[in-house]
Amino acid sequence: VTNVRQGGQFADVMLCDKAIEPIGESKSDYEIVYEIAKKLGYDKQVSEGLTTEDLQKKVFGYMGLERMISWEEFREKGYYLYQVAEDWEKDSPGWRKFAEDPEKHPLGTPSKKLEFYSERLAKHFPDDKERPPSPQWVEKSEMHDERLTSPR
Known part of the structure; x- marks a missing residue:
């Protein structure tokens, strides 16, 4: 499972794809929360009925990234580096x-x-x-x- 991560001290946003296939029954944090919610009957509230990619796109939209890069380009590239003003040193x-x-x-x-x-x-x-x-x-x-x- 993948997620969208924004760097704390770094000016970047990354799409974090899985590095390897899950070992045994291992799951992502989201999958664990979703499975617990499903057992309790709250799966629709947690997932809103969206796929993992739909949720990624939603986070992408919340971050306002569509003003800087298209979802398709972000998905292909896997990251976005925020632009820094040329004269930032004068700030x-x-x-x-x-x-x-x-x-x-x-x-x-x-x-x-x-x-x-x-x-x-x-x-x-x-x-x-x-x-x-x-x-x-x-x-x-x-x-x-x-x-x-x-x-x-």
Whole structure:
């Protein structure tokens, strides 16, 4: 099964086709959700009665890609790279106004400045070991395990 993926820090959109035939009874995330929904009688709500390619086209449309590339060309090519303005280097870096005049251009934090201690986290989650009010590395907890030796 394939899906459409947009890069986080990269200016691209990719059509992710399966790399190999499924091994054993393995399924994509979508197929798993669909099969569970089907057992519960919600398959039409999940799939809207559309094929996988129909759903891909729908996501393609939601992303507004048809203004930049046709579905057929995207399907054949497998990706789209967003165009970058020729003079992008002249764009003002983020937070420039704040850096130049923090009083006139405050941030949306309680102090209106950069915060390395979150009053909001301290107030709303005072005993939360996973989200402490000041940044710290949480290597292992009930919710995640970031050790290199973890089974993931």
